[in-house]
Amino acid sequence: MYGLKQDWALAPKKRHFVLEDYEGAVPRWCPGCGDLAVLTAVQRLARDEQLIPEKTAVISGIGCSSRFPHYMKTYGFHGLHGRCLPVACGVRSRRPDLHVFAITGDGDCTAIGAGHWIHAIRYNMKMTVLLFDNNIYGLTKMQTSPTTPKDHFSNTHPRGALLSPLRPLGVTVGITNASFVAQTIDWNPAHVYATIKRAFHHEGLSFVRILQRCPHYMSTNWDPLQQNPERLSLLKHPKGIVIDEPVARVFKNHVDHDPTDLGAAHYMADTLDTVPIGLLYLNENAERYDLNAAAGLGMSAEDKLEALNRELDRFET
C-alpha cells in the first residue's frame, strides 16, 4: 500500500490513531519513575488496539499514579483518594460501549480504598485495573503504605515499618468471584505490555499489580529483584501472559502454572520464596455484575412511559 493515497483505497479506514492521539499532558512524574513505563505501555496498547479515544475512559483516585489520566488524551476522571474503583464501576454500569481503565496505587487501593477493592473484584465488571505498587506513599512524601517492607524507614515510622507488608495478590485471589489476577514489573516493558494487553482482552475485571519503582522514596526497594532475577518466577501457561522467547530469557526461573487452578494461585500469591510474574489466577466463568447493571438500557421513551403508567395504575385509589 506504500504510496497509495488513502482515499484511493476501496474501504478507507476513516480514522487511524497513532501514539500522539493518546498522549495528553507531558508527565510530571520524577525522572526514573516506574509510572512512565506503564503509561507508554497503555498508550501503545491503545494504538495497537485502535481504541477510539473518546470511547476510552481512564479513572483514577489520588496519588502519584493517579495523575495518569491527565497524561492520556482520552476521557479521564481524576477523583478522590481511595475511590477509583467505585467510580470506575459506575462508569461501566450504564456504558458497556466504553473501554474502562482504572489506575490506583498501594495507598489508594490497599489502604483507604480497601473496602472498595474487595467489592469491585467481586463485582467483576469489565475493566482493566492497574495497581501501581511502589510500597510507599510518594505524593504526600514518604509515609508507610500497607505494602511497605517491615523495618523500612519512613516519615511516619522513623524506626521502621512495624508490621510485615500486606500481600495484595493473596488478598485479591482470595476474594470471591475474582476472575483475573496478574503481576508484572515496570522494568520489563515487554512484559508490562503483554500483561496489560492480556488484561485488556479479559472479559471481566482484570487486576494487574505492577511492581513499580519510586526513585525518590523507595529507590533501592526492588534492587534485589533487578540484580538477582532468580528471585523472580516467570509463570508460563498457554492461557497466561504469552511473551516472546527473548523476553522470557531474561527470567531465570520458569514455572508452569495453570492459572485456572485456584489452589496453585493461592500458593503463588502468598509464597515468599520468589516473586511470581505473570497470570496467577484466571476464572473465565466468573459472574459479571455489569451485565446486570446495564438492565433496561436502550428502552425507548415510549416504552418507558407505558411502563411508568402501568406502575401508576397500581396506586390508583
Add this chain to the structure above:
Amino acid sequence: MEDASSARGKTDKKVVSSSKPQSKTTDSGVKVVHQHVVEFVCDSGEGAQTAGQMFGSMSARAGNGVWTVEIIPAEIEPPHRSKAGASGNRIRVGTKEITNAGDEADIVIAFNEQVLYSRIDVGALRKGTIIFLESKWRDDPLETVRAEYLEAFEDFQKRGYDVRETPMEVECLRYIADPRRGKNMWALGMLCAIYCMGLEKAEMEITKKFKRKGQKVIDSNMKLIEAGYAWATKNVPDRFEIPVRPNPQQMVVMNGNTALALGCMAAGMELCSMYPITPATSASHYLSGAFYRVGGFVHQAEDEIASIGFALGASFAGKTPVTITSGPGLSLMTEMLGLAVMTELPLVIVDVQRGGPSTGLPTKVEQGDLLAALYSAFGDAPKIVMAPATIEECLHFMVTARKLAETFRGPVMVLTDANLATGQTPFPRPVPTEEWLSPPLDQSPWPEGKPSYDWDHETGLSQRPIPGQRGGNYVLTGLAHDNNSKVAYESNTNLYAMRARSRKLHTLRKTLKPPKVYGADTGDLLIVGWGSTKGAIEEAVDRVRADGGKVSSTILRFLSPLEPGLGEIFAKFKKVMTIEINYSDDVDDKGIDAGGRRYAQLAMVLRAATLVDVDCWSDVPGSPLPPKTIENVIRRQLKM
C-alpha cells in the same frame, strides 16, 4: 420583633381548642364530622396495618381526604403485649384534603391494653377518645395478665378515655379457629358500621386486596367483616359521617418514599446507587423491583461512599443518577458531594431526614439536616437544595431535580423526612410525558475548540462533554482547574472557577418566584416553614385565623438558592418566626444568653440572608408536629 420570650413552651401541654364547633348531629343520630382520626394498635403480626390501610383506602376511594401513617415497632419481633411492640396504623379521614396526621385520635381499636400505652406516651389520645378494647384479657388464664388488664382498664377510665370493652376474640371464634388472623377484619367491619360505610365498599376493597388468594379467602374475610358490622350495629350506639366531596380527578395513593421512587422513574433516571439506611431504604425497595419493568438498575453499594462514587461515575459517563440516603449516609457522602460540586457532575441526592446526630433516632422524623445539606462539604461548595412539602411533591420534585442537575451541571439535594416517607395520602395521578424523561445520551461531536467548562460569564452555566463525544475528551479533576479542566493553582483561575460555580445559584434564583403566602399577605405574625410541616402549619394557621388571629404562613421549597422576595414578604408582618422539627435553644432557658442563642436551622439561614430578626420555635419530639401544637405556639405569640 418584640416579645421573643413567649415563643416557647415545650413543657406546656395545655390544649387550646378552637372556639368553633367541629361537628353537628343529624336527626337520625348520625354525627356529621369534618375529620376524624382512627387508630388501630396491636402486637405486630395481628394485621392492624392491613386493616388500617384498607380503611384509609376505602375512604379515599369514596372521595374523602385521607392521611395514614404506620405505627412501627423498632424491633422485628418485639415481645407481645408490650409498649415496645405496638404496631398499627393511624388513619385521618376528612371531608377536605388531609395534609397531616392530625391531633389526638377520636377512635382507637386496641387488641390489647399494653400497646395502648405507647400511644398514650406520645400524646395520641385525649379525654373522650373512644377505645374499643379487646376484652378477652379479663378472663386470661394467667393471673398476671388479668391483673395487668384490670389495672390498665381502671387507669384508662381515670384518664378520661371512653373505654368500650369489646369481645373481638369471642365473636371471631364463632367463624374462625385462629382469631389472631382475622380479628383485624372483624374490627374493620365494626368501623364500617360506625362510619356509615356500606359493606359493598368493604367487599370491593377485600376483592382487590385478596384477588390473587382466591374466592375462598375473599369469602372468609368478608364473613368476618359482616360479623363485625352486625355486632357494631347492635352494640355500638355511635354513628359518624364524614361527608365526601366528589373529586372527578383520578387519584393515586402512596407514601413519600414510593412517590420519590416513581419520581426517579418519571424523571427518566435509570440508576439508583444506594446503601440501605432507615428511613430512606423503602424508596429503593420499590424502585429495585419497578426498574425491571421501567428500565433501570438499583446498585446496592458496599457503603455510602461507594454508592455516591458509583453514581458519579455513571454521571460522568452521561446518565444522571440518584442516590437516596439519610443523615449518617449523607455524612459519609460529603467528600464526594464536594467533588460533584467541583467537577460539576449532575447528580440527585435525596436525604430522607431522621433524628440525629449520629445514629440518633433512626425511624423518627427530624428536619435537622438543612445546614449539613448546605454546608457539610468543606470549602465553598454551592449546590441546589430543595425540599418537597407534600407527598405529591416528592414525586414531582424528582423530575425537577434531575432537570436542574443537568441544566445547572451539579448536584441537587432533595430533603424529605420520615414523616413524608411513611405518610400515605391520595393525590392527583401524574401524567408523565416524554419531556419529563432524561434526553438520550448526546454523542454528537463536541464543537471544536470549545472548553470542557465553557463557563458563561453572566450565568456560570456550561455544557458538559460526555464520553463518546468526539473531540470532547477531557480529564475531570477534583483539583482546582481552568476552563479546559487543566489543573491550575493560579489564584485568578481558582477565583474565576469558584465564581462560576457560585454564579449558577444566582442564575437559578432569577428564575424562581417568591413563595406564596398562605393567609393574608400582611399581619401580626408570619410562620415560615419548610418540608413536611406544611400541612400542620397551614391547618394551625386556619384555626387561628378562624378566631381572628392575624397570622399567615409561607413554606420554602428552595433552600439554596433561597426563593426571591423574602425581605419584602417579611416586611409586611410585625413578626416572623420559623417552626421547624430540629433543635434550638429555648430562649427562656436562663442558661442561654440572648447573643449566644442557637436558632433553628432555617431561622439561622433566613437571619443571615435577610437581616430580619427572624425568631423560631422548634422541637425534636421524634414525631411530626401536630397542628394543635403549632396552633398553641401561634396563640401564645398572638397572646390569644
